[in-house]
Every structure is written in C-alpha cells, then in structure tokens.
Amino acid sequence: MDLILWRHAEARDVTEGEDDLQRPLTLRGQKQAQRMAEWLNRFLPASTRVLVSPALRTRQTADALGRKYRLIESLAPGAGSSQLLTAARWPDSREPVLVVGHQPTLGQTAAYLMAGADALQSPAWGVKKGAVWWLRHRVRDGVPDVVLVSVRTPDKL
Structure with a gap:
C-alpha cells in the first residue's frame, strides 16, 4: 500500500x-x-483515494489536484496518527491513499511508520508546507516493511 502525506500549502496567519x-x-x-x-x-494512479481535512486550506490544496476527494472530519487540526492511519486503512488498503492534512499529525505519522512506536515519544518530524512524503508498505520474506519512496517540496520541483 502507498500512503502519500501532503501538508497543506502556505495559509494566511490566523x-x-x-x-x-x-x-x-x-x-x-x-x-x-x-x-x-x-x-x-x-x-498518482487513477485509483488513488484522496482524503482531506475539513479545513479550508487543505481543501484548497486538494482542489489544485483536480480529483474527487473525501472530507474526513477526523483529519482536522489536532488529529492523531492513529486517526489518520484508520482513515487511510493502513496498511490494508488495496489502492494508494493520499492524505491532505496538517502538522504535527503528518510528521508524527511519518516518524511512527518509519521509526516505530518509540518515535511517538519524540517531537514530530518536520513536514514543510506544501510538501509530500510518499511511503510504501510492503512485505518482504514475510516481514512487513515501510519504504520512503519520495519526499518533495514545492520549491524544489
């Protein structure tokens, strides 16, 4: 399963x-x-499910993609990694899942998937505004593994 974490782009200060x-x-x-x-x-494959926080800034970010998406209330600011992973059906989803969300949830999720449960006790990994982290779950020789496929920031494209 591919899980793509996309932080909303730069928004106006509150x-x-x-x-x-x-x-x-x-x-x-x-x-x-x-x-x-x-x-x-x-x-992104055409079959990618796109899940978006209800915040205006995440909806506007997702709108740029020009694909249908689903608003997920549990992805609002303050959500936890477990809520994100449940919404994405990690690691069992048959199709790739793109989540448009917020910090620190995205950074906590990336840290947890790449470094394990101990990472939840540490500060969240930094995910820049507008950046994408593309993770892949695979099983190799019967052992589950998470691979970092790509990290992209909009200013480096």
Whole structure:
C-alpha cells in the first residue's frame, strides 16, 4: 500500500477571533499547491483515494489536484496518527491513499511508520508546507516493511 502525506500549502496567519478552519491559502500557497499537484498527477494512479481535512486550506490544496476527494472530519487540526492511519486503512488498503492534512499529525505519522512506536515519544518530524512524503508498505520474506519512496517540496520541483 502507498500512503502519500501532503501538508497543506502556505495559509494566511490566523487572526484574533478567526476560526482556524477557515484560513485560506495565500497567493504563494496557491502556487505551491498547483506545483505539487502537477507533480502528483504525473505519478498518482487513477485509483488513488484522496482524503482531506475539513479545513479550508487543505481543501484548497486538494482542489489544485483536480480529483474527487473525501472530507474526513477526523483529519482536522489536532488529529492523531492513529486517526489518520484508520482513515487511510493502513496498511490494508488495496489502492494508494493520499492524505491532505496538517502538522504535527503528518510528521508524527511519518516518524511512527518509519521509526516505530518509540518515535511517538519524540517531537514530530518536520513536514514543510506544501510538501509530500510518499511511503510504501510492503512485505518482504514475510516481514512487513515501510519504504520512503519520495519526499518533495514545492520549491524544489
């Protein structure tokens, strides 16, 4: 199973009294999302399930992809790795899953999958705004393994 973690692109800072879920992407964030979406669309299979946090900034990031997606309330800011993995049906999903979400959840999930349960006690790994981490679960000689396929940031495309 492939699990692609995509952090939302740059969003406007929250202002006093503003609902964090309603923060839009900045102009720079829109460009980041578009660049990353173009790269993803070159490599993502058509069967990829796209799961998106209900926050405006993640929806706008996912919109750049031009594919249907499903809003998942449990992926909102503050979600945990276990919620993300449950929504993605890790590692049993038959199709690749792209999750558009937030820090620190994405960094915690990457750390957990790559380094194990002990990583949950450490600070989350950094995932830059607009970046993608592509992970793959495989079984080799009867032993499950997670491979880091790619890490991309929009400014390096």
